Amino acid sequence: MNEEDLVQRAADERAAIVAKYRHGRREGAEIYDWEEQTFEVYHSLDRYGFIHDTNKHPSEERITEHQTPNELKIDREREKKWLKMTTPPSAFYTTAPDKLRRRVFKGIPDSLRGKAWKLILEIDKEKTAGKYQEMRDLAMKWSSEIRQIDLDVNRTYRDHIMFRERYNSKQQELFNVLSAYSMYNSEIGYCQGMSQIAALLLMYLDEEDAFWALSILIAKSKYNMHGFYIPGFPKLLRYQEHHDKIMHKFLPKLKKHLDKNGVDTGIYTLKWFFQCFLDRIPFRLTLRVWDVYLFIGERILTAMAYNLLKIHRRKLISLGMDDILQFLQVRLERKFEVDDDVAMESLGKCLEELRKSKLDYPGPPPQQELPKRKFGTFKEPPFEQKVGRRSMEFSRMEQSTRESVASRRDAAMAAALTAESPTEEEPSAPNGHARHSHDESSALPGASTTTRVNSPTEEAFSGRDDTFSYYLNTTGSKFSLEQGSMDGDGSSLLGDGSRRSLAETSITSTADLSVFSSAPRSQAADSHSICEEDTDQEDGGGTHTPTPTPRSPDVLRIYVPYESPSPPAMPLTPTSTTNGDILRRPPTSLDNKIRILVMDHTPPGNAPEDNTPLVELASSPFSPIVDLK
């Protein structure tokens, strides 16, 4: 087919799809058998509109419990309050912020949720008259995302009464909102995951409001979902790195357990962050989380992820890989185990806990997460996009994401592998010990490499060791390396928890990079004991003594767990089997480590290992990676 034919084909396809939605379910609608629901309707319809087919095994469907009489009573009381708050002349935002916050945490009554969401999002402020209709009409002629949107409308919440029938009014609205948005924000277009969000909004808002609500969630600085959906998902990676940081600090045991089982953050947090926990927790609780998400903003993503794992940490720690994933992906959506009110109260506490540690906010979005093009300006799509042809090359951002997730995955697998053998031999070993055996088990003679790196300035490294190690540990995507959100000072990460988090990093990840400074190079091999002694106390619960951070580092250590390519029967190291007594390893166990020596303004000739490759470092001073505002 020549170019004209291809464009024509795509245009015909789009026109055919659009025509079907315009036609709706009126007579003559062309609906394939397989597109129609065959649920036995009204078997059971829950209070939110989800259809429960009694023929299905109860474990197969989402569970949204009915209200108890008592809950109903409370709901009625709340309705009165919310009705007053949301009805003019009572201006919503004149309600005392604390009171409002408390009420939002208690849950907005479902009957007033739409009204409240509209006020919280300040939709009327955002609305530009006629813009939505303009975008919708343009989309029907031009949007290159129509095909994908159509595919997804056909499978979004089909078990909900509103979206059950093919081409019914709500499916039409969903199609319209997503199509219009694909035109309005051409940098995102349409990304899978947005359809459920738009559908949720449509359960509570009318079509045009749902469009603006989506737009607010994506573009307003309070939510900033733009960075989640653009190609390369930069915000996702940033949030996952931040989540790791929280895990290291607050749930180190669980983090180790997940690492040991190869359950990497990248795997289980995606839907949490992308869709604010839709389909990962029961719908009733999801709505409560959404209430506070809309009210407070993106900090809720971070806090809820922490909250969820904290609530279920004991359960999770008792499970293996399959069951962990099953639990997080499926089980929790069916039954959260904890009462909604308890979960929400805990969420509030988690938020506060993180705020105190300045970990509630991963920082303002760096440039590349922000929209660059003006919204709602029409530009004819290029040929490739028109005909839906795949780009054969990745953008810079996507390439960076690829590298990042690949190395992250490798790290996770390596961590799981190296953790495997010792814990099997010694299942009762406390986690702290297992970690050390992890290092031990990977000890292999003769795999040592030393590389020299020119050092950045002294100040650059001093007191920033844990930050630095974190960098490498979390695969250091391009995004996180860029300036912008990262010019806070790292001090609050240090102090009490600093060595601790360094020590954790060193074991739970494959690449540990600790910086030692004042120690002469000859002591480098021994200096690992600094962090080992600390890890010893790691589970001691806060009785941790920080080791003074030496200045002027000159050695970086990178631990690379490395399995022997030689016959696996070979015992990796005899000490790993001895009962827990593996903390003080002989320096020879460093044999499998790559050591990068950072020469601080030292001419290469003066270095002991001057035959090692020299790696140039950028001359810019090292800056901390976290914004701790």
Place this chain on the structure above:
Amino acid sequence: MANRSGPQRPNGTAQAKICQFKLVLLGESAVGKSSLVLRFVKGQFHEFQESTIGAAFLTQTVCVDDTTVKFEIWDTAGQERYHSLAPMYYRGAQAAIVVYDVTNQDTFGRAKTWVKELQRQASPNIVIALAGNKADLANKRSVELEEAQAYAEENQLLFMETSAKTAKNVNEVFLAIAKKLPKNDQNVNPSVPVNITAWLTICVLRAGHF
């Protein structure tokens, strides 16, 4: 993940050999990846299988001769945009099923791209199967069986036309993979997942940013 032999019982008798393999499903959006997995793992079929965001994880066990093969299945999102996350799922996978829709020629083209990417980026010994799904819609076929077969042979892929809806060839494709996967003791321990040079390079490159 690791495929390991069954643990020795205290009295020394060995249990049946259990091998564990990581398998990833790749392919264009809405070709039926999740449906194939659902059919294989639970024997079910949903017309309105929700779109997969990111990826889903499931497991299923099959028996091949004297060996129990446990599949750890990563079912991935099909939209092009999620392509950049794919390495997270196919890294370290010993098997892959690349799925296309027999009624849609474009999805076949996309499948070829996936095969190429796996050949370049995944483990060198990865077993790849090509599945032409929605075979029940053969009257709307736009990818001929022979065309796909020839392509599969050329690239040494296992190949079957499947239907998650009717269950045609679904178990068969997984079984064929299970048979082809190496289950000897040499393969019981996983190969080194992290290339040490690569790691060094990564670390050093990153250090360069400072």
